Amino acid sequence: MWRNCNKLILLSVRWNLYDLKKVPECLLLKTQRTASPRAPPAQPYSSMATPACPERAVRVVTYEQVRGFIEDKSALIVDVRNPEELREGAIPTSVNVPLGELEHALRDLTDEQFRARYGRAKPRPTDKLVFSCRLGGRAAQATQTAAALGYCNVFNYKGSWTEWAERSRK
Structure with missing residues (x-):
């Protein structure tokens, strides 16, 4: 004993x-x-694969890829800058959802509420989303937020508006 x-x-x-x-x-x-x-601690949701989202990788896209997404209408471009920053311009077809509103918009708003507020259909978790801002920092945060909420196909346009404006002038 x-x-x-x-x-x-x-x-x-x-x-x-x-x-x-x-x-x-x-x-x-x-x-x-x-x-x-004890059971091992649970992993954060954003790093866990689900049947609908077999891969949860956050990918970075280039100017050329974003142009392709716009041309073939295969992705929703989400500009997470504040509305007053849009005076400089915006990527064509993008929808403005400020970073401070993004989590609430993707998690809590119904389809009808999202459409009324942002003028577009609310994206489904399997839709392709490309996030942009002015320089890429907020876009990276937005990409992580969307992935944590269960969105599978999220992309960070690292060059964001600054690169878009410069390269579109040429």
């Missing part, structure tokens, strides 16, 4: 890995402790 109790005391030092239960009959501790491994 003592030997069993001592082994379990050593295990109790690593309490964060085990669930300990009190069982009577340990003379030293007045109870005997038994240990069973």
Whole structure:
């Protein structure tokens, strides 16, 4: 009995890995402790694959790829800049959903509410979404937010509006 109790005391030092239960009959501790491994911690949703989203990779796209998406209408371009920043211009066909509103818009708004507010149909989790901003930083945050909400085909246009404006002038 003592030997069993001592082994379990050593295990109790690593309490964060085990669930300990009190069982009577340990003379030293007045109870005997038994240990069973805990389940591993859950992974964040954004890194988990689902049947609808077998791959959760966030990809970066180039100017040429964004032009292709616009021409074949295969992706929704989402500009996450604030409305006052749009005075500089915007990528054609893009919809403005400011970064501060993005999570709420994708998670909480119904299809009708999204259309009324942004003038476009709410994207489905399997739709291709390309995020842009002014320089690419907010677009990267938006891409991560959408992926965390379960959107599978999300792309970060790293060059964003700055690159688009420069290359479109040529």
